[in-house]
Amino acid sequence: MKRQGDDRASEWPESRFQGRLVRLRAREPEDEALLFEWFNDPDVTEHLSMRYPISHKGEREFLVRSADVGYNNINFAIETLTDGTMIGGCDLHRVSAENRSGVLGIAIGDKAFWDGGYGTDAMRTLVRFGFDMLNLHRIELDVYANNLRAQHVYEKIGFQFEARKRKAIYKFGEYQDVLVMGILEGELRLDD
Amino acid sequence: MAPRPYEGDVIRLRAREESDARDFYRWINDWETIKYLGQRYPRSMPFERSAMTAGDPTYGLAQFIVETRAGRKAIGWIGLHDASPEDRAASLGIAIGEAEFLDGGYGTDAMRTACKVGFEVMNYNRIDLTVYDWNPRAIRVYEKVGFQHEGVLREGIWKAGRWHNLVLMSLLRGELR
Numbered sequence: 001m002k003r004q005g006d007d008r009a010s011e012w013p014e015s016r017f018q019g020r021l022v023r024l025r026a027r028e029p030e031d032e033a034l035l036f037e038w039f040n041d042p043d044v045t046e047h048l049s050m051r052y053p054i055s056h057k058g059e060r061e062f063l064v065r066s067a068d069v070g071y072n073n074i075n076f077a078i079e080t081l082t083d084g085t086m087i088g089g090c091d092l093h094r095v096s097a098e099n100r101s102g103v104l105g106i107a108i109g110d111k112a113f114w115d116g117g118y119g120t121d122a123m124r125t126l127v128r129f130g131f132d133m134l135n136l137h138r139i140e141l142d143v144y145a146n147n148l149r150a151q152h153v154y155e156k157i158g159f160q161f162e163a164r165k166r167k168a169i170y171k172f173g174e175y176q177d178v179l180v181m182g183i184l185e186g187e188l189r190l191d192d
Numbered sequence: 193m194a195p196r197p198y199e200g201d202v203i204r205l206r207a208r209e210e211s212d213a214r215d216f217y218r219w220i221n222d223w224e225t226i227k228y229l230g231q232r233y234p235r236s237m238p239f240e241r242s243a244m245t246a247g248d249p250t251y252g253l254a255q256f257i258v259e260t261r262a263g264r265k266a267i268g269w270i271g272l273h274d275a276s277p278e279d280r281a282a283s284l285g286i287a288i289g290e291a292e293f294l295d296g297g298y299g300t301d302a303m304r305t306a307c308k309v310g311f312e313v314m315n316y317n318r319i320d321l322t323v324y325d326w327n328p329r330a331i332r333v334y335e336k337v338g339f340q341h342e343g344v345l346r347e348g349i350w351k352a353g354r355w356h357n358l359v360l361m362s363l364l365r366g367e368l369r
Contacts, residue, residue, distance in 0.1 A: 051278065098232065099350045137355075138347055163343020163360040167318055170279045175317070180360070182346055 012190055016133050019125035021118050024076040024090070027066040031077055034086060035059045038109030047147045048107060051171055071095060071134060078108070078122045087113040090126045092139070100137035102130060120153050127157065127188050137185050144169065145177035158187040197313050198256075200305035203298055205256035205270065207248045212257055213241040215266050219289030228327055229287055232351055251275055251314055258288070258302045267293040270306045272314065280317035282310060303337045307368050320362035322348070331359060338367040 017024050036059050038044045045051075066075040074092040079085060088108035095102040104126065108119045130136040141159070143150050155161075159181040167175035198205040208216075217240045219225045226232070249256060255271040268288035275282035284306060288299050310316040323330050325344060335341075339361040347355035 099348065101348065137350075140345065140348075160346070161343075162345055165320065165342055165360070166340070166362055167364060168279060168281055168320075168362075170317075175279075180343060180345065182348075184347060 012128070016129050017125075018081065019121040019128075021081060021116075021121040022078050022087070022125060023081055023084075024122070024125055024129065025079060026069050027063050027075060027077050027089070029060070029063055031086060032056065032059050032063060034109065035062070035089070038088075038107070041109075043111065044107060044109050047144050047150065049142075049169070066091075071097070074102070074130075074134070076126070078106075078118075080113075080118070085110070087118060088122065090122055092126070092130055092134070092136075095134065095136070100135060102134070102136055102139055104130075104139050104141040119150075120157065123153060124157050124188065124190055127183060128190070131185055131188065138182060140180060140182040142178050142180060145179055151179065151181070154181050156189070156192065157183075158189045159183045160187070195312075197309050198305065199261065200301035202261055202296070203258050203267070203301045203305065204261050205302070205305055205309065206259060208244045208255055208257050208269075210241060210244050212266060213237060213244045215289065216240045216244065216269070219268070219287065222289065224291065225287055225289045227352070228324065228330065229285070230349065230351075251277070254309070254314070256306065258286075258298070260293070260298070265290070267298060268302070270302050272306060272310050272316075272319070275314065275316065280315060282314070282316050282319055284310070284319050284321045300333050300336060303333060304368065307337065307363055311365050311368065317365045318362055320360065322358040322360050324349075325357040325359050331361070334361050336369070337363070338369040339363045340367070 036056055039050060039054050069075065072095055074095065076090055077086050078088045078090055080087060087110040090106040092102040092104055106123060108114055127139055130139050141154065143154065161179060162182045163180040165178040165180065168178040169176050217235065217237050220231060220235045220240065252275045253273050255269060257266050258268045258270055259266045267290040270286040272282045272284055286299065286302060288294055307319055310319050321334065323334065342360045342362055345358040345360060348358040349356050
């Protein structure tokens, strides 16, 4: 098992914006059309907290808010290294300077990239960015109990199950448990 | 007699008044009170005065003064915050600022009363809280009231020169004792 900081992690690019398959970049106004399509698609939002339709205006305003990237506003588009196709987005929110902690969110909107390790690579890239560039100590996330596929990815890269919030979310006519997973500095696994 | 959701056995919950600022100022600057909380900075009187008048209790944010029924003495505060109407869930925070009321069941009574308000007035389905893992006294109170352990957020907070683990606990509708 290889961990962040050991010699084999040097296979990773020095750039903290970049993984092996994807790159994180700032949001651009031109992203609007794809975001509108994705976040009105029930297949994409099934495991996200979003539950309402979103308008073009809503997406445009989101992009304006997201453009000013900084410690308290970490929000990126995910694009492929091969040809720069935008395939999703990710963020770190509720970043606390004192606790050196943040909450991670991610969505791969382009269904053609749901397989092939793009989500895993984007997760690793964002967590590495959080530790190496923001000097975070802890990153946590919420995942729905029925989203086993995502849990597997998070576990694989070093997140640990920390808590099970009983009936914490109501969607599609029923309550569902939400799992809290957390990763601390030094726990990120950059290789499978 | 009409239901009195804000009345417990020994305490009652009421809205905050500007005249509570003096008590709040004392509590929020007292390390013996805030060491159990997330609070980490000193607070000024003007800050506390504006906090007291920031808004009466509502669905999304309900902050109460805990006062004794017997002498109508303000002894601390309790709040329900971050309510999500779709999930019918909210989080709870409590502090007893007057040291002589740390015993005698005042905190437990305030917990039961606030949770009852959450279920019966706000129609919540879930109330959760976090507590330092080194605070067994509070954890015992929460357990007694019916809260269940959901897990531990490792090194979830930095305070007073070190990391602390946070225990996550919750109470669902029907579990209040």
